[in-house]
Amino acid sequence: MGIHEECGVFGIYSPNKRKLSQEVYAGLFSLQHRGQEAAGIAVNEDRNIRCLKGLGLVHEVFGTQEMEELGNGQIAVGHVRYSTSGSNAPLNAQPMLVKHIKGQLALCHNGNLVNSYELRKRLELSGCIFQTTSDTEVISYIITQKRLKAPSIEDAVCEAMKELEGAYALVLMSPAKLIAVRDPHGFRPLVIGRNEDGSYVFASETCALDAVKASYVRDVEAGEIVIVDWEGLRSIRSHCGQRKSLCVFEYIYFARPDSFIEGESVHKARKRAGSFLAEAHPVKADVVIGVPDSGLDAALGYAEESGIPYEMGLVRNKYIGRTFIAPEEAGRGGQVMLKLNPVASVVSGKRVILIDDSIVRGTTSQRIVQMLREAGAKEIHMRISSPPFLYPCYYGTDVDSDAGLIARSHSVPEICSLIGADSLGFLSVEDALKLAPSIPPDHFCAACFDGSYPTRRPEQSEKNRFE
Amino acid sequence: MGIHEECGVFGIYSPNKRKLSQEVYAGLFSLQHRGQEAAGIAVNEDRNIRCLKGLGLVHEVFGTQEMEELGNGQIAVGHVRYSTSGSNAPLNAQPMLVKHIKGQLALCHNGNLVNSYELRKRLELSGCIFQTTSDTEVISYIITQKRLKAPSIEDAVCEAMKELEGAYALVLMSPAKLIAVRDPHGFRPLVIGRNEDGSYVFASETCALDAVKASYVRDVEAGEIVIVDWEGLRSIRSHCGQRKSLCVFEYIYFARPDSFIEGESVHKARKRAGSFLAEAHPVKADVVIGVPDSGLDAALGYAEESGIPYEMGLVRNKYIGRTFIAPEEAGRGGQVMLKLNPVASVVSGKRVILIDDSIVRGTTSQRIVQMLREAGAKEIHMRISSPPFLYPCYYGTDVDSDAGLIARSHSVPEICSLIGADSLGFLSVEDALKLAPSIPPDHFCAACFDGSYPTRRPEQSEKNRFE
Amino acid sequence: MGIHEECGVFGIYSPNKRKLSQEVYAGLFSLQHRGQEAAGIAVNEDRNIRCLKGLGLVHEVFGTQEMEELGNGQIAVGHVRYSTSGSNAPLNAQPMLVKHIKGQLALCHNGNLVNSYELRKRLELSGCIFQTTSDTEVISYIITQKRLKAPSIEDAVCEAMKELEGAYALVLMSPAKLIAVRDPHGFRPLVIGRNEDGSYVFASETCALDAVKASYVRDVEAGEIVIVDWEGLRSIRSHCGQRKSLCVFEYIYFARPDSFIEGESVHKARKRAGSFLAEAHPVKADVVIGVPDSGLDAALGYAEESGIPYEMGLVRNKYIGRTFIAPEEAGRGGQVMLKLNPVASVVSGKRVILIDDSIVRGTTSQRIVQMLREAGAKEIHMRISSPPFLYPCYYGTDVDSDAGLIARSHSVPEICSLIGADSLGFLSVEDALKLAPSIPPDHFCAACFDGSYPTRRPEQSEKNRFE
């Protein structure tokens, strides 16, 4: 029912052996919004790595028995993944644990390469075999081959980065080191935290630091390689300094509101989006309501800026699970209706401003508008806290083609009419690039809105993904 | 982690045979907050009743295969249940389907009798055997025995009501009729709806009417027996007219905010609670935040009344499932911390008013307060949108003893100190009785707050429940 | 693919408290051939009965956790059940645990009443409700009602037996006693064993005594009530002395070959059947083979009597599980072919005598014959170690109507031709009644072969079963 981030990564290095799997569990649990299809944890105890992964939510994959099996360790990594379908799905789950000439390597990846097709082809020509369709296997090979000549794993990573193009936030675990890497564009977020006992933590978002009571140190820089081992934390910055292009959708939708990215509060960025919308698309109304949960922050921002009261006009059924499929109910609103219900006492007889974070295909919005009308809303003015989604994303979301994007084929008034609203306003791309004020507008990737890609586009993305 | 309602009931009578199980499904799905442990649906096709029930959420118990098995019908009932523990749990699930001399009876019950011990004893003395520990089996027996001499099922129900004491909102299905019953005190809510095709619907709350696109007709009266059959809808009112005592906690916590009970919006009642709190316990502060999800409405009410900005200061992890158990994390906040995380950008450096719906044991509140302090809150003023919980409830919640109720053994200042807040204020009982202005204060049961029970108390409740 | 016994029962009374559930487990495990659909165990610890039951094999229902939950006790009973289909299946599983005025009663039943329809009707007329469709609920009611006036549970059972007609081997557990009952005809077997520590054991077959290292004491007599309590073992024999009618099919098929029934070895009875067949239906041949597993003993008997070598001509795939369903393989032999394969080196070019225990519909036999021909058998002479199945059984098997019985509508030569054999011979009814030489022929029930029912036939069996 929308756009999906594909992954969350987590890693921890502890000065002394302890039950690290619990902290990875807590970290992944807080990153669950970044991927609900698969979860995995690898624990390094005395240079021996145990790895467990499976399909499902973190707490479905990891029960008491699994946690015991993972045991104690000094280093551990974990991963949550969004979309892995098909029969080989368990193979695509991460961490990917590989054995190579100098030992074991556990790899967690968030993002998407744009040159993986070329890299796979070259590797295959040298006799490599692939057992999955994921970029992570490509990255593992490149790092492993560099490792043959490199004096250290971090040097191998640094060499490998010369060949990898696209989005990658990596957390790697070798027998003795924990390494975090962010691609030179810094598409995906990655932060560093520290525990009171001296443990270092890497995570996709700061909410995972909170989950393990680690304090925020700083974000990994775009292009930086951060290494933690018994000597402490150090960096390789030879890939730093390129033009940054952080995904703006992290602020708008992907990240959790209690997280900070590059020091900027996600919650505040979303309120700011609402506030921009109030300025750009004002309208006379009685209440502002948001589509739970992701439209609520922007609704609050719109209300504050406009002075129109914020209200809770839609109730979300919190028992909808990951695998929930509504029984067929043709013509009755189906899944959306089971998921959301209007609060008639709030909207009946009112002029309603309705805030959501995005419109992808338009069907969900259409049903919500209809639902509010049936509950008695007099007018419905829809405001979207992101610009129209026009171009495919090649950097780690699940929208890698423009097929099905309603804004690609319809004007704003047409969309307004299709969803049945009285008016419709989108956030402008300019405003989107001002959501996190301390970040210069040109340090964002907004390619899905403006088509301006920071890298070349993949030659054969379709083929590569679905071969 | 609180107080729990024990059940939700649903029934539908259609003028023509169709896939009613889908509507019961949708209805129960929207009543899921009233019970998450077990769900059941019974469908009556040409006087033959099929019944399926199981442990779990509605969508866990009813998959494609189960829906097909239930098939078509003209009448159907359903039930969601909160707490059924132990090995015989599946037996305790409802609808209870019994065969008696005049046919089959499917029974769905929300509430708790206060004389079930005496009734069971009497029944056993006449040779009855019991296979469950639930009141529903007692009610089934009483109705069945009355049916032997009564000319109709509704007359049997009317006779049975002379013997049943306590709380019961029933939906019954006989081979040809759908019957809704509310005890003479009207402890538990029960409403009537109607579909465009002429179907009649009974449900615990109006949100279930919305879920099946039925329009609200009226609430079943306290003491009323409502019968639907091929002749339409009619009532027996011979048990009506006693003093009403609707459970006030339905407004405060149990019901869904988009529901109306006795015509009063639950959402508005909760906002009103917040507003009363603002009047009774004012304090200088920078933000008002609610504990998601049940404290949010009252927080909005407090903010509106006080003029202090409403904010989203706590993020709830929405992937916590029904059976989620946190891995042991002694001393780290455990389950509460995995479930909630403060939005530091909202609370840091701020004087915070924190609204929750109740304090039962105090441990959850203590952890939330600590969590907010760690996120930088300068002051934390806790406001509770219900009076202190002092007495056991015998009418269908899971608090049937006063053991463990913190307010029973501690004064408000003591509780404030225990949970670590800077100030603490509860809703007064007087204000609680004014939450739904159209209902006279003496038409409520507030026994859990003031100890004034509308019925005699059960003689042997403990023994009866746990024998 | 044949006829099925419906149940196995087990009970144990120990002079001191210990983990009796393990012995019930071992006993039921050895009785698994008597019922594979559901299993249950009830343990009585200090007059409090815990009961667990579920769908599946004994080792599927009872894992480590369940065994722990059952805990220690002084008395315990268990049950395996064959066919319980439909949505209320878990309710039909046994032991049936009921609460009545004088305490709890756990009941395990093997057999089928012929007057349960009348009894249910009478009970319903007195206000009783039924939650299952099983006879066991009827028996529970009758015993409970007798208990109201009887000085003891055993007297209540004795009174109840005046009303129960048909087949019942019961093991009952009251708060302080373990009771075994066999109907006056003794249709179903029931034996008494004793452990070295003084524990008494009741079981459907002696193989269950072996399983718990109990030594065989004697069979429960037809009509006998055997009571074990702290005073030891005693009997009520007021229902003894009627004409016995033990099910002859117990020897032919139901019981395990290592069991003894009324002191007669089941294995020897089956060999005797083979020997009778060799006398009655001799033929020149090269090898005698049996259909595994139930035709092997008779094949050995045929070989010994005829002097023709016994061989293993069919291999059974032992990985076929309870719930195994073959993928559609129209025209290729399907399930039978996956289950059995001929040993070509044994049958190729040979004149084969093939022994099976029964022919119900004929399809299985037809496929086996075809399979052997394809493996090169020159001639196939089929011999069946039971008489033709002509009449329904009302005493606890799953063949309660004569629909589908091939022998009902076809002569022996016709069946021979249908299954494609070169010759076909059945055991005569006379010979069947001589399988256990110490039992007089008129002490058997062979109603399914000769239509001579020892009791009246049920008035409304179909209705009763499927209402």
Add this chain to the structure above:
Amino acid sequence: MGIHEECGVFGIYSPNKRKLSQEVYAGLFSLQHRGQEAAGIAVNEDRNIRCLKGLGLVHEVFGTQEMEELGNGQIAVGHVRYSTSGSNAPLNAQPMLVKHIKGQLALCHNGNLVNSYELRKRLELSGCIFQTTSDTEVISYIITQKRLKAPSIEDAVCEAMKELEGAYALVLMSPAKLIAVRDPHGFRPLVIGRNEDGSYVFASETCALDAVKASYVRDVEAGEIVIVDWEGLRSIRSHCGQRKSLCVFEYIYFARPDSFIEGESVHKARKRAGSFLAEAHPVKADVVIGVPDSGLDAALGYAEESGIPYEMGLVRNKYIGRTFIAPEEAGRGGQVMLKLNPVASVVSGKRVILIDDSIVRGTTSQRIVQMLREAGAKEIHMRISSPPFLYPCYYGTDVDSDAGLIARSHSVPEICSLIGADSLGFLSVEDALKLAPSIPPDHFCAACFDGSYPTRRPEQSEKNRFE
């Protein structure tokens, strides 16, 4: 409780597209005795390969949905596997499906390399990564690397065979070909069959040909590469002609009695073993019984040779499943006792000759002997249809070290005394090599009995397996 074969392989090439998965299912189902831990099927439809695999029995892994997912195809392969433990188990399941430069390759392997440690090391030094611990991944790499320079997949396989040492029976599927390979020693069996429609079938044993109604063509020769494609079947024999060493244990225990290996009936070979035992270790006795199921054929052979009657003296509980674990029953015989029960009417008062296929640790034999004594056996003479197991096997069984082999540390009289038998006799190695008379004794591998290994022994087997 013994020695285990590790795998069964199956492949089919059809001239026209059809639901091949059903035939692979039936084939694997009949090979289930060769591996019960994991099963997998890969189907090639128009050069696109779908692969499904999982832990469990064939019918547990492949339900209706999985069969549908596999769909139609022209080529298909399948695999059953014995022991795959640990967290990466699903990865180790086969077919292994890899993508390489010239397309996809699905590989099924039965056996064990002796030089896999060296090969892995060399591959890792060239930058290869390993995701499993199985030899199959090594073989995939070697073939893939050879494929880079070879004109065809079969040439690549032929080149690869120059580097692979040890036991391997392979079935491979490329986009257009099905290939069967047997190592030059021919350790593991592999046969060719043909269906009436012209399909070619490869399978570990002939019972799998029967299962799909294919007729036996011939065995794949030791060292032969058999290719099937649209042009039909052809061979590469450049690795043929070395000294053969077929595993003799295939006849004694691994294969199914209805299979033929190198044209010799397994059933007859086992009867011959019994006959040799009767000659070498005669004894006066009353009955010959076998331990079901694998000792039955030899028991029949012993009985025929000795003239002592064959009987069924032990009943096997057929409901023991793959994952069955007996509840703790210290000192009571545990699992063995639940699995087997003596037929007292057969053994009581008798001198019993007891035949089993092997003694590994001796505990099972000890319990069976004790059980028979308790059932009244007067004398127990144990005869084993294989020689004493003295040396580890490196060719694909699970006994790759000599730890725990009772015959390694005890003389025959000592073992006899330990298991409590009155006498004990093993098959001699000389006799073992005569079980299949058409195969010269020196064409067998009997290394586990005589320590004479046909290849060098692995340098680092332990390390390699468990690193």
